[in-house]
Amino acid sequence: MKAVILAGGLGTRISEETHLRPKPMVEIGGKPILWHIMKIYSAHGINDFVICCGYKGYIIKEYFLNYMSHVSDLTIDLARNETTYSNRRAEPWRITLVDTGEATMTGGRLRRVAGHVRDEAAFCFTYGDGVADIDITASIAFHKAHGKAATITAVKPAGRYGALETTGDQVMGFAEKPRGDGGMINGGFFVLNPSVISEIADDATTWEAAPLETLAAKGELMAYAHDGFWQPMDTMREKQQLEEMWATGRAPWRTW
Secondary structure, eight states: OEEEEEEOOOOGGGHHHHTTSOGGGOEETTEEHHHHHHHHHHTTTOOEEEEEEOTTHHHHHHHHHTHHHHHSEEEEETTTTEEEEESOOOOOOEEEEEEOOSSOOHHHHHHHTGGGTTTOSOEEEEETTEEEOOOHHHHHHHHHHHOOSEEEEEEOOBOSSOEEEEETTEEEEEESSOBOSSOOEEOOOEEEOGGGGGGOOSTTOOTTTHHHHHHHHTTOEEEEEOOSOEEEOOSHHHHHHHHHHHHTTOOTTOOO
16 A cells, blocks of 8 residues: 655745745654655555655655665775675655646645556555554554545644643642633544545645535545544644653654
């Protein structure tokens, strides 16, 4: 099975980082968040990736072209123009990097890589800026069992502010990062049949609008409920939170 990852957006809300590189290349613990997402899938045996590039996509291409150099020890013989790699730690990944345009919307990007997944019974699809301790294997099994065209992972986001725990007017304590209003939202980590791409009209189509709404109206969209950790990286505050989790060994998404 293949995993398609959106990696072409501008990431304007984290512009402190993205004026230099695409958002999926913003690092957590010295590795791009894109690498973390791919490791989540790889832990469940999915090692064939299609990356939808756009804004500064050449940075993503150069990273993977030089991946062996990033993760291995090198001996460089300048006179012979030879490089010897040792202590190799390369991943078992096959990566297809596709330029899907700088201005293309999320649905349009998926439409542009249709040729890479048309022969799949189903494929995974997610955003290049969020991590979770989701059981990918279970979500795929859920998708196969219900027989519909699309599965969306439903999550409950954490509240932004700490909540007071009170008894009457007395504050008894604080609840750190409580869940929001209890409503489920789109957490990415989709499992899709290739037929869903026919719902995407053109480059200007947003995946989260007409395609998903149409699939829901047709009764072809099912929700896989994920009650565990889920965190997007939309702001510097969220990046710093993820960095702290990784640095202290408390990164729930590190399931590998």
